Amino acid sequence: MEENEVVRSLAALAQSARLQVFRALVIAGPRGMTPGVMAEGSGIPANTLSFHLKELLNAGLVTQERQGRNLIYRASFERMNALLGYLTQNCCQGEACAVGLDGAACKC
Numbered sequence: 001m002e003e004n005e006v007v008r009s010l011a012a013l014a015q016s017a018r019l020q021v022f023r024a025l026v027i028a029g030p031r032g033m034t035p036g037v038m039a040e041g042s043g044i045p046a047n048t049l050s051f052h053l054k055e056l057l058n059a060g061l062v063t064q065e066r067q068g069r070n071l072i073y074r075a076s077f078e079r080m081n082a083l084l085g086y087l088t089q090n091c092c093q094g095e096a097c098a099v100g101l102d103g104a105a106c107k108c
Helices: 002-015 018-029 035-042 046-056 078-089
Strands: 062-067 069-076
Touching: 002 018, 002 046, 002 078, 018 035, 018 046, 018 069, 035 069, 046 062, 046 078
Parallel strands: none
Antiparallel strands: 062 069
């Protein structure tokens, strides 16, 4: 993953409503969700949600598919995993991390 893509992805997630929407799509998994379901569950007004979905789509973090009259949004797990991989690529200078009992990452 290129650094500019990482920056764009992190910038898209650096807003609470977009982070909330992205996490909801991750939970939904491959079945995804329609904007109506997302708006209902999040309390975000439809026009505001549309703006946030567009930002996540432009960052490559979500995909959009038309099914009949509905748009289905899904988290892009490939992009999410690439972002996580980029962020942890050189963790502990390439050595295996000692994860603490509390589940906290990297106690190097």
